[in-house]
Amino acid sequence: MPSVTDLQEFGFQTPKIWHEVVKTIAELEDVVWKDPLITDDLTRAEGVRHFTRQINAALINMELADPNYPELLNLLSPRMQWGLTAADCHYQWASVHGDNVYRISGDRGTARVFDIETRQGRLAYYPDWTLHDRLTKVEVGPGNHVDITLSRERPPGAVNWIQLPPGQGEIIFRQYYYDWDNEQPAKVFIVNENAKYPAPGMTTASVAEGLELFCDWLKHVPQHSQDMVKSYYSVPDNSIEFDNFRIGWQALRYGKGIYQCAQDEAIILEVKLPQAYYWSIQLYNHFWDGLDYNRRQSSLNGHQAYVDQEGIFRAVISHQDPGVANWLDAAGREKGLISLRYYEPDSVPIPTMKKVKLSEVGNILSGKTLAMTAEDRQKTLRNRAWSFARLRRE
Numbered sequence: 387m388p389s390v391t392d393l394q395e396f397g398f399q400t401p402k403i404w405h406e407v408v409k410t411i412a413e414l415e416d417v418v419w420k421d422p423l424i425t426d427d428l429t430r431a432e433g434v435r436h437f438t439r440q441i442n443a444a445l446i447n448m449e450l451a452d453p454n455y456p457e458l459l460n461l462l463s464p465r466m467q468w469g470l471t472a473a474d475c476h477y478q479w480a481s482v483h484g485d486n487v488y489r490i491s492g493d494r495g496t497a498r499v500f501d502i503e504t505r506q507g508r509l510a511y512y513p514d515w516t517l518h519d520r521l522t523k524v525e526v527g528p529g530n531h532v533d534i535t536l537s538r539e540r541p542p543g544a545v546n547w548i549q550l551p552p553g554q555g556e557i558i559f560r561q562y563y564y565d566w567d568n569e570q571p572a573k574v575f576i577v578n579e580n581a582k583y584p585a586p587g588m589t590t591a592s593v594a595e596g597l598e599l600f601c602d603w604l605k606h607v608p609q610h611s612q613d614m615v616k617s618y619y620s621v622p623d624n625s626i627e628f629d630n631f632r633i634g635w636q637a638l639r640y641g642k643g644i645y646q647c648a649q650d651e652a653i654i655l656e657v658k659l660p661q662a663y664y665w666s667i668q669l670y671n672h673f674w675d676g677l678d679y680n681r682r683q684s685s686l687n688g689h690q691a692y693v694d695q696e697g698i699f700r701a702v703i704s705h706q707d708p709g710v711a712n713w714l715d716a717a718g719r720e721k722g723l724i725s726l727r728y729y730e731p732d733s734v735p736i737p738t739m740k741k742v743k744l745s746e747v748g749n750i751l752s753g754k755t756l757a758m759t760a761e762d763r764q765k766t767l768r769n770r771a772w773s774f775a776r777l778r779r780e
Contacts, residue, residue: 391601393594393606403597410601411441422780429672436673440608442466446479447510447599449741452592454574455585458559459488462682464526464774469611470640470725473668473679474566474687476777478559480576484552487537490559492574495531498689499562499664499729500524500572501697502636504536506551510603512610517636518551523623527674532574540622560635562664562729566773591734611674615638618642618723626726639734641726645669645703647707648720652656652704654751655714657737664688664729667701669714677717680774684715690757700755707763708747711756 391410396403412578418424443466461479462471471477476497477648482488494500502521507514524546527533534546536557540738541547557576563569586592591649614714621627626643647653659665668685669677677684686701692711703724716722730736742750758766
């Protein structure tokens, strides 16, 4: 898809080019104030915060969008959320081009899942941003070193190789952590083997092109996210259906639904889990932003969760700590989104969700789940917060 924003014509002799950028930002207001599903000020306030997060994300197009000199940039984080951010995942991005040959090298780390996708086009034009190739497993050498080649044709002797699309493309590098306390992040870098140095200096054309990408991101990505959120509302409250997202990770089956519970209520969720190398469950607000998952237990994965001997996972969604290990903190949102992820599962079991009084949870789950004291909860939440700094995901 070509750019829908043509800023080259304005030049920089007047502030007209900046006026167009500001106008694009202002037009984001429709996402909040023209959405009939939004009826309260807390959700509107979250929408405004979501705009700042989208702006933060869109700025990647202003800095390192040149595929001749790429770097791995953080694409999503607790403060840069859009598009159903997974609490367990460290997302990185780089701009690439099919005429070049790239190498990703360094320490592979120990993240449970290490996955790289090449995609055609640019994320700013998501209708044409399509999966091209994927590398799911890599061979490592001495000292946990990994070396990955990215090119149109596979070079002789390349052990780890992923194909580039023709023309402009991008890569998405995902590391999914299970054990946040002990797994180690990769320490890798990307280089273009064809690059010539010194790199070209900034020009008026390069800045205008970056601004066009920035504006087009804000015209496409937030609206697409809200279109996807609307599909959640087609699922009955307190139930889950499974779907696939075209721009999501192709290895996952995504469960989606709406939870709704008052301050004195709780939702008991139960499912017999499939065989899967990775699975997780997470709560989101109306804008697909995770609920402060670095500081609250609004998500759980297969390592963090308590699962009984029969493979049954039971969790409690509530606003106050119910005293069980598998608490999903609704963080004061009486209605929100819930997403379940299964990584290449052998089946797709659908959880049941039952609304009860918060005061009844203890009796209902007695002997069926693991209790947690207030002291243990504080320790768990402190470790959760500290792990984000250790894993460099902020």
